[in-house]
Amino acid sequence: MPEVSRPLDALNRARDKKVIVELKNHKQYVGNLKSFDIHINVVLENAEEREDGEVKRKLGVIFIRGDTITVISPE
Amino acid sequence: MPEVSRPLDALNRARDKKVIVELKNHKQYVGNLKSFDIHINVVLENAEEREDGEVKRKLGVIFIRGDTITVISPE
Amino acid sequence: MPEVSRPLDALNRARDKKVIVELKNHKQYVGNLKSFDIHINVVLENAEEREDGEVKRKLGVIFIRGDTITVISPE
Amino acid sequence: MPEVSRPLDALNRARDKKVIVELKNHKQYVGNLKSFDIHINVVLENAEEREDGEVKRKLGVIFIRGDTITVISPE
Amino acid sequence: MPEVSRPLDALNRARDKKVIVELKNHKQYVGNLKSFDIHINVVLENAEEREDGEVKRKLGVIFIRGDTITVISPE
Amino acid sequence: MPEVSRPLDALNRARDKKVIVELKNHKQYVGNLKSFDIHINVVLENAEEREDGEVKRKLGVIFIRGDTITVISPE
Amino acid sequence: MPEVSRPLDALNRARDKKVIVELKNHKQYVGNLKSFDIHINVVLENAEEREDGEVKRKLGVIFIRGDTITVISPE
Structure with a gap:
């Protein structure tokens, strides 16, 4: 059974x-x-921050608190 | 009994x-x-993002955090 | 005892x-x-969306996340 | 002891x-x-909605979700 | 020990x-x-509502939902 | 072990x-x-309220609800 | 197994x-x-506050309440 x-x-x-x-x-x-964990806290590596599609900052590692996230999708 | x-x-x-x-x-x-789960976290496939009814982006898979959702309905 | x-x-x-x-x-x-459930998540059938009393959309079934609701009343 | x-x-x-x-x-x-319950979800009967002290709508029964409430007082 | x-x-x-x-x-x-309780729900008696320091309304008893409160201090 | x-x-x-x-x-x-407690509810004594660095009010004791706090630091 | x-x-x-x-x-x-703890409450030492990249204040120690945080990254 699936x-x-x-x-x-x-x-x-x-x-x-x-x-x-x-x-x-x-x-x-x-x-x-x-x-990631059940709160949807997320860690990204080789990350960059974008605003309106434009790169604002290069970041090595970033921890993102789950309750601030709306959606996550593969690029 | 139903x-x-x-x-x-x-x-x-x-x-x-x-x-x-x-x-x-x-x-x-x-x-x-x-x-979906009890927090109403949702995953859609073959998804697209719309704003005011207009398609903004084609997305393969998208994870949507439950606490950011207001309503879900069949199209 | 009542x-x-x-x-x-x-x-x-x-x-x-x-x-x-x-x-x-x-x-x-x-x-x-x-x-409905204890989180006040609600499902309506034969639903329509209104804004300022005006019908915006006809919907078959709609799931409404409880934490987005303020009040519920019989029409 | 009181x-x-x-x-x-x-x-x-x-x-x-x-x-x-x-x-x-x-x-x-x-x-x-x-x-009412511990979440301060509340049900009123013979209710009316007011905005800035003015009656906007007569309602029979209304369910009010607790987390949207600020204060409750006898009229 | 204190x-x-x-x-x-x-x-x-x-x-x-x-x-x-x-x-x-x-x-x-x-x-x-x-x-008061652990949610900081509070009941006041002989209460009055003020806005910008000015009395707006006399109230007998008022129930205030905890999550809407910022601070409480003796007058 | 520390x-x-x-x-x-x-x-x-x-x-x-x-x-x-x-x-x-x-x-x-x-x-x-x-x-203070685990919710970061806090009580200060000999407190004063400031806005933009300027003293607005002298207060004896003040209870501050944790969920309204952003940061706490020694002066 | 990793x-x-x-x-x-x-x-x-x-x-x-x-x-x-x-x-x-x-x-x-x-x-x-x-x-830090599971709520992502955080304590920094030798801290400074910045707004739009500009230093606003030097702080020794600062406690930051988790629910006010969006992201944390090594500088």
Whole structure:
């Protein structure tokens, strides 16, 4: 019997892949998804911050607090 | 005796069907409902982002954090 | 001894009846109350979206996330 | 020894009495307090909606979600 | 050994005394602190509502939902 | 083996010392840190309220609800 | 078998190192990460407050409440 898939499975498949994380404050962080937890706290590596699609800052590693996130998608 | 239906039953019936997810920030995501959980975290496939009814971006898969969602309906 | 009534009893009495659900973002959804849970997540059938009393969209079924709701009343 | 009184005792004494419920969105609902719970979800009967002290709508029964409420007082 | 004091001790000492309760929406309620709980839900007696220091309304009893409160201080 | 330090240890070391507490509504309260709890509810003594660095009010004791606080620092 | 990494591991590796903490109110605090907990409450030492990249205040120690934080990154 196939198991029902859950939302965190999709994040799990995106591990080590490049994703865009969008925040309630309209900032975007693009980087490799290193880890996440049930609160959707997220860590990206080789990250950059974008605003309106434009690169604002290069960041090595960034920790993003889950409750500030709206959506996460592979780039 | 018929069981009382619950809100998540309606989401369950919408699995693999096309739905519109509306966010507190007024964005809309349209796609096939792949999974959801009790926090109403949602994953859509073949998704696109719309703003005021207009397509803004094509997205493969998107994870939407539950607390940012207002309503979900079949398209 | 009569039992003390609780708020969810009122929602229970409104099952399958027409209700107006008002949201923090000032939208209104009118439809038949199909189900609700303790988070006040709600499902309406034969729903329509109104803004300032005017019908904006006809919807079959709609799932409304509880934390976005302000009030629910029979129409 | 007298027991220390608790906030919900005050709501309990207001049962079936006329109260004003004020919301974060500045709306006011006036009606008879039929029920409440620990989340301060509230049901009023013979309710009316007021805005800036002016009656906007007559409502039979209204369910008000607790987290949208600021204060409750007997009229 | 003296016990470490806790924030609710300060509210306990203010019982039956006149306090000012300030809300996130900038309203102030002044009255005798009748009761409070761990959510900081508060009941005042002989209360009045003030806005910018000016009395707006006389209220007998008022229940204030904790999550709308910023600070409480003896007048 | 040295224990890992935790954020509340820093508040503990500031007990009875003068601290600045900043709120989401941009007000600042300066006073002696009398007590705090895990919600970061805080009580100050000999407190004063400041806005843009300017003293607005002298207060004896003030209870500050934790969820309204952004930062706490020794003055 | 390698363990799956978690978001708090990244904060753990940043202990005693210089980090930038960004808040929902757009303030930034730069300093050495002394401690954090599961709520992402954070304590920085040798901290300074910045706004739009400009130093506003030098602070010795600062406690930052977790729910006000958006992102944390090594400088």
